Amino acid sequence: MNEDEAFIRIKDMIHAEKDLDVSRYKENYLKRRLAVRMRSLSKSTYNEYMQVLEKDRNEFNLMLDKLTINVTQFFRDPEIFIELENVELPEMIRRNKDEGIKVWSAGCSTGEEPYSIAISIEEAADRMGVRTPYYEIHATDLDQDAICRAVDGRYEGRTMDNIAEARRKKYFEFDGKRWAVRGSIKDRVKFVKFNLMEPYKKNYFDLVFCRNVIIYFTRELQSTVLGHYHESLRENGILFLGKTETMLSDFRDRFECINIKERIFKKV
Numbered sequence: 001m002n003e004d005e006a007f008i009r010i011k012d013m014i015h016a017e018k019d020l021d022v023s024r025y026k027e028n029y030l031k032r033r034l035a036v037r038m039r040s041l042s043k044s045t046y047n048e049y050m051q052v053l054e055k056d057r058n059e060f061n062l063m064l065d066k067l068t069i070n071v072t073q074f075f076r077d078p079e080i081f082i083e084l085e086n087v088e089l090p091e092m093i094r095r096n097k098d099e100g101i102k103v104w105s106a107g108c109s110t111g112e113e114p115y116s117i118a119i120s121i122e123e124a125a126d127r128m129g130v131r132t133p134y135y136e137i138h139a140t141d142l143d144q145d146a147i148c149r150a151v152d153g154r155y156e157g158r159t160m161d162n163i164a165e166a167r168r169k170k171y172f173e174f175d176g177k178r179w180a181v182r183g184s185i186k187d188r189v190k191f192v193k194f195n196l197m198e199p200y201k202k203n204y205f206d207l208v209f210c211r212n213v214i215i216y217f218t219r220e221l222q223s224t225v226l227g228h229y230h231e232s233l234r235e236n237g238i239l240f241l242g243k244t245e246t247m248l249s250d251f252r253d254r255f256e257c258i259n260i261k262e263r264i265f266k267k268v
């Protein structure tokens with residue numbers, strides 16, 4: 001088997017095992033992730049590495065772990081959450097009095113993003129002097145381990161860096177080592193294992209956060225996923241992309257850019 005064939009074989013193994021078609025991820029991204037594991041085993045060819053994967057279950061799982069980068073943080077890119085709390089949420093709270101606010105955190109990793117959104121909703125309502133509206137946050141990710149940590153909801157270290165002292169005390173309980181998200185916030189977030197290659201709920205959400213996820217996808221898969229977000233958003237619903245992610249030109253008539261710097265788009 002030549003190297004190209006061995007690389008394809010590895011992708012097929014992942015597809016068969018995890019029902020995840022990684023040929024729809026950018027090839028360079030996949031190769032960089034595999035290289036991390038190959039280096040640590042001193043394997044320099046896909047052929048050698050494929051043979052290890054065929055025999056060693058543990059290595060197969062380690063490789064899958066490396067594939068899904070879970071880097072995240074509470075209030076990652078704080079300026080986006082400032083904009084959310086000051087502009088988008090007050091407008092939604094005024095408009096959606098009865099229906100409440102429905103949010104999808106797509107590619108939520110270990111939960112920091114959906115919990116930050118929940119805190120932002122609470123804070124925005126507080127600042128407006130109104131009762132917190134009904135809201136629900138659907139937080140989805142492909143990575144089961146990340147979902148389990150999100151459900152556990154206890155954090156420590158740098159992931160907490162962007163949370164001001166007052167908010168820590170209000171929304172977390174410190175157990176001497178870690179900060180546990182309080183029940184009032186946890187109850188609003190529903191975590192589900194879900195692959196973004198599939199469509200999710202139709203015409204349901206007011207806000208979709210999909211930050212730092214589609215950057216790994218091929219253009220064709222980005223287009224599929226952006227189509228899913230468009231279908232999932234209600235009229236005037238808002239999409240937040242990551243700071244380095246761009247809206248594909250084919251979608252310019254379906255999403256109006258309302259903040260270019262923060263990559264915020266409204267469903268047209």
Ligand SMILES: C[S@@+](CC[C@H](N)C(=O)[O-])C[C@H]1O[C@@H](n2cnc3c(N)ncnc32)[C@H](O)[C@@H]1O
Binds near residue numbers: 073106108113194
């Ligand atoms: C870098 S994290 C981003 C976390 C968060 N959105 C943020 O910006 O901080 C990317 C997440 O996307 C998830 N992911 C990658 N491909 C996915 C797919 N096809 N379906 C669902 N989630 C996926 C990964 O498991 C990972 O947790």
